[in-house]
Amino acid sequence: MTVFVQTDDFDVGVQLNQLRLANPNTGALVSFVGQVRDINDGDVINTLTLEHYPGMTETALQAIEAEAKSRWDIMDSLIIHRVGTLEPLDQIVLVAVVSAHRGEAFKSCEFIMDYLKTQAPFWKKEATTQGERWVEAKLSDDLALKQWQK
Amino acid sequence: MKIKVLYFARIKEAVNYSTEEVDLPNDIVTITALKNWLALRGETWANLFSGKQVVRAAINHTLVDDLAAIQANDEVAFFPPVTGG
Numbered sequence: 070m071t072v073f074v075q076t077d078d079f080d081v082g083v084q085l086n087q088l089r090l091a092n093p094n095t096g097a098l099v100s101f102v103g104q105v106r107d108i109n110d111g112d113v114i115n116t117l118t119l120e121h122y123p124g125m126t127e128t129a130l131q132a133i134e135a136e137a138k139s140r141w142d143i144m145d146s147l148i149i150h151r152v153g154t155l156e157p158l159d160q161i162v163l164v165a166v167v168s169a170h171r172g173e174a175f176k177s178c179e180f181i182m183d184y185l186k187t188q189a190p191f192w193k194k195e196a197t198t199q200g201e202r203w204v205e206a207k208l209s210d211d212l213a214l215k216q217w218q219k
Numbered sequence: 220m221k222i223k224v225l226y227f228a229r230i231k232e233a234v235n236y237s238t239e240e241v242d243l244p245n246d247i248v249t250i251t252a253l254k255n256w257l258a259l260r261g262e263t264w265a266n267l268f269s270g271k272q273v274v275r276a277a278i279n280h281t282l283v284d285d286l287a288a289i290q291a292n293d294e295v296a297f298f299p300p301v302t303g304g
Contacts, residue, residue, distance in 0.1 A: 161304070190301055206273075
């Protein structure tokens with residue numbers, strides 16, 4: 070269970086191989102990569118800047134991983150989330166989970182992303198051709214979270 | 220009691236700083252009470268903390284609801300709904 074919050078980019082292939090090879094007892098690896106879109110709400114995006122709450126961010130992501138591990142039989146997981154100023158096509162986040170079989174890995178990977186979206190203290194600010202604006206939280210993200218609530 | 224208060228994202232921009240030490244009156248013991256107390260600081264603060272906007276809170280790095288109790292030396296953070304991922 071590993072968490073990285075960093076400004077640097079990451080190599081998905083290298084990260085997934087490391088996770089896979091470190092866990093010979095797993096038969097399934099599921100991952101999600103989020104990237105910066107070039108258009109949001111109809112406006113061209115020049116940059117996307119991510120602010121976070123150092124200290125709490127890491128704690129929140131570790132808690133989300135621990136919750137996933139308590140719900141599903143997963144062997145290991147990895148979250149890398151970037152902060153700072155990014156451009157369209159830049160990678161923002163990687164979540165990867167390994168388990169014995171695919172079902173647990175698919176479910177827990179989606180669970181981690183849904184929780185991350187609504188519980189981890191990150192905030193996005195877009196610089197568009199119309200100026201700068203904070204990204205608004207989406208109702209659809211809250212609804213996605215609800216499906217996991219016991 | 221003395222606590223540390225942190226602000227993030229659009230709230231930080233609105234109040235124009237990110238952190239402060241405050242000495243709370245004795246009757247301010249919950250997040251709700253702290254929000255109401257901060258709202259008395261003027262128009263900017265009233266707009267943020269009088270309930271018109273959703274302002275989330277954390278105490279010592281844990282998300283809490285507005286009924287959560289504050290204790291001396293806590294680190295309390297206020298921020299908008301999160302938008303990572």
